[in-house]
Amino acid sequence: MAGPIAVLFDIDETLVHTGDSGRRSWAWAFDQLHGVAADIGKHTSAGETDPQVGRKTFHAVLGREPSHDEMARLYAAYLWHLSEDIWDSKGYRVLDGVEETLRRIADAGVILGLISGAMEGAARIKMEPGKLGRYFVFGAYGSDSPDRAEITRMAMAKAGRLHGRDLTRDEVYVVGDTPRDIEAAHAAHATGVGVASGHYTVEELSAARADHVLTALTEPFPQI
Ligand SMILES: [Mg+2]
Known part of the structure; x- marks a missing residue:
């Protein structure tokens, strides 16, 4: 064959x-932009896409749908933190x-x-x-x-x-x-x-x- x-x-x-860089970076983004604690592990599971992770977590911690510009800001903050965290991640x-x-x-x-x-x-x-x-x-x-x-x-x-x-x-x-x-x-x-x-x-x-x-x-x- x-x-x-x-x-x-x-x-x-x-x-x-x-080593959980993604989870820490989503948490940082939600804290920076909305002042809320957000743990993606509580609201999503392995294999879900970033848009699904961001939206589901937003809905779970803020109780409403995000607007387009709120998602854009979240993605930007998430990427910013991830780009630093990934180099420090011990795992x-x-x-x-x-x-x-x-x-x-x-x-x-x-x-x-x-x-x-x-x-x-x-x-x-x-x-x-x-x-x-x-x-x-x-x-x-x-x-x-x-x-x-x-x-x-x-x-x-x-x-x-x-x-x-x-x-x-x-x-x-x-x-x-x-x-x-x-x-x-x-x-x-x-x-x-x-x-x-x-x-x-x-x-x-x-x-x-x-x-x-x-x-x-x-x-x-x-x-x-
Ligand atoms: Mg995978």
Whole structure:
């Protein structure tokens, strides 16, 4: 069987563990702008996109819908804090096997892209300390859509543009740590690869019908 032409990676708990930089930065943004304590962990769960995280948390702590300019200010404050916090975060680390896997995939002539629920700016910041940005040719982000399936479709379309034609399910692998990543992969007609490096187990990712499941990226990557 032929291997993939493009492999698209989720960021949080798939490539890096930020040591709660995101959670601290949302809390800082809500405190700065609205003077309220906000813990995204109480109102959202892993695999949700930044627009979902921001809106749900806003609604939970302020009891109303945010306006467009309130969301814009929140995003700006969040990014500002994240860009500093990520360098001080003691828990920040690139996950085991990531560098080797990315290099092996790139060496095989397969194009690498990102699919992240993070805003594009946040996605870049999260990869800076680990210098992972250099591996990824393109991506689609939470700033493109609040819906992870739609983000995945956009990333697939971009991979197709780079390759010069639409790509099939067998040609695009989507790698993530949550059932949401796998569901989005299938909604976009891509192959879903689950990695149990985050909050979900091999069994939970298998139950989400992942096409391949790895305990960590230290395991051989399928079809490469
Ligand atoms: Mg993730």
